[in-house]
Amino acid sequence: MAENTVQTTGHVWDEDLAELNNPLPNWWIYGLYVTVIFAIVYWIYYPSWPIGKDHLRGIGTVTYLNAEGQAETNGWNTRAKLLKEMQDANAAQKPYFDKIAAMSVAQVTQDPELNSFVLSAGKAMFAENCAACHQAGGQGKVGFYPNLADDDWKYGGSIDEIQATLTGGRRGYMPAFGEALEKPQIAAISQYVLSLSGHAVDKTLAAEGDKLFHSDTGACFYCHGDNAKGRKEFGAPNLTDKIWQWANVPAAADMKAKTAEVQKVITAGLNKGVMPAWEQRLNPGQIKLLSIYVHELGGGK
């Protein structure tokens, strides 16, 4: 059995501690050399070693479609790779968008799978484009952006009307009546307006406000309608319901505070309600999908 005795490496520690040498097969060390060669090839293909303020660029490339729609090739870099992967992902989504573009909105909302796509893709697009103002679930912010989840629509709540709002944008405007009306007149109108939504008001003042509302002096009915239920063409809201966007009436503590809120709006007017026009940023297919999505946030008409 002499040929089976295992050689030691020759080193001896602490007088008698030796290390046995069982030679590994040759492919083991050649495998290591192969990994070294692989590493070098990797360095040549991909961006690698820093040199001064620059680095070795690598011979690899990424091809993507640039803004003009032409194929452009850059040296390998992760930004181009991201762009390409986004384009591939959009191409994968395209069949669904094409289907939605071809079908009427009624058909889309009746197909369970297509509707699910609207909800999933819509959630992502809403978060990216709309949530900055209208908040994550479309609930809006009093004094700033309207609530898209309720059933009150200034410019109309059908899918077509929502689509028009998204495409062309909206510019809310209410004149500053502080320059046209006296303070007592504004006080009376505000009592009348609050009476429309069921608040307990001073009846005399409210009657006076009613007259002013429907007269040519106040001229409120021009925009808000004879019945004060609003007019879509102007984006003038319905003053008879429980939903307030600019005057924070629900949060006001007492009638005095509520009246003050309404008076503020009438006096100073409103000139800050801007809904951007999205036709530059989103394609028609995306706008159509978002319109269905917003409609299905619950309050669509």
Place this chain on the structure above:
Amino acid sequence: MTDRPIQYYAKHAAVVPRAIHGPFRRFKSALLWLSFAVYFLLPWLPWSRDDGIPQAVVFDIPGRRYMLFDLVIYPQDVFWLALFLFIAAVLLFFVTALVGRAFCGYFCFQTLWTDAFIWVEHWLQGERPHRLKLSRAPWTNGEKLLKVGATHLVWWLIAFWTALTFALYFGYAPELLREFFTGTAVMAAYITVAVLSVTTYLSAATLREHVCLYICPYGRFQSAMYDPETLTVHYDRARGEGAAGRIAAKQGLRAANDRRALGHGDCIDCKLCVQVCPTGIDIRDGMQLGCIACGLCIDACNTIMAKMHLAPGLVRYDAESNLQRAQPLPPRVDWRRLKVIGYGVALILMTAYLFYSITHRQTFEHSTQQIRQPLFVVLSDGRIRNLYQIRLTNLSGHAQRYQITVRGVPPASLDLGNFSVVEVRNGKSVIVQASVTLSPEMALLQPELWFDIRNPAGEVSSDPARFFTQH
């Protein structure tokens, strides 16, 4: 010991095993035939389905489902895979505790394919001495060119068919085969077949025992899984060596009495056990990393013992604790150990649970989530509305219609849009938005509600939900 220069890496001599007959060889061959029959033929077994590839065993990755006969496995069922792998691991530990490296020697795919390749080598080139002669001959030798060349060709064909069969499990076999050879299959198929052909050829033709000795971790932790009572292939050293050591059966040492009278053991140092060993070890060195417990040395030694008119079992399956006795008892499977019983009980429980889970899977998955942004909405007439998203996944195997109703609030307060009855295709998921609108007074009660989802077969699932309002 520095008589020759230190080499940390060395070219290893090829192991050229001799063929042998015997019960262990028959067992290995039977298991080899069975395993190959299942592996190579199973992708071709057709299976009729309502919806899906008409193949019995297919892993439909684009379709996101695995089909095993009548069982369709969806991504949601990955828990079964985890449990199955766990059961496989415990089964391995259980079997190893009882009978040692039974997996290595009889069932491991490396063993099976290497065994098959050695059989091809033997068939085309002849027995061990002839194969050694051919391996030493130059390639200009006509016989070598023909026989060894043919061997490598057959090996490549087997490796290729093995790789192709693997790919066939992932699609409809007849179609995938046709596409593969007409150049119209997906790139993944060609890459898979190329890589697996090369690795199968290298593993079974070239690396062989190096996989067991240097790559596979199983052999290296076997000592942790063994007990002294574990049955494994052992050389009965006491019987084989005797007091004076083993000795060749030369003149005067052929009869048992003569050998024992001189104090020698039964081992005649014929080295047949070393020649038949596929990993090239000597079992007489004792239990070691290189022994995969294939049992061929048992067959070899018993063949020789029969010729010598000595009792079989000089190399046999036995337990270390038994062999250490002065008079070893007949070998037996010792299952009365806490470890074995523990693994066995765990196996029974886990397998029972997996079986129960599979047979009791509902035909649809469902979950209801409250929309929390916003938690509630005040409508223009003052009513309060909550919005919920109900996700439904149809796992039944065919298209299905589901009806959704609500309990705990008036039915009229529920609005499901167009989807109070929703049709879902097999394997697909849909989202249904449900809104519940209540008067402010009813909303203040904050009722608990349940969404009942019913399929035509009458299966009903209820998802609880809550109603939120302003305060």
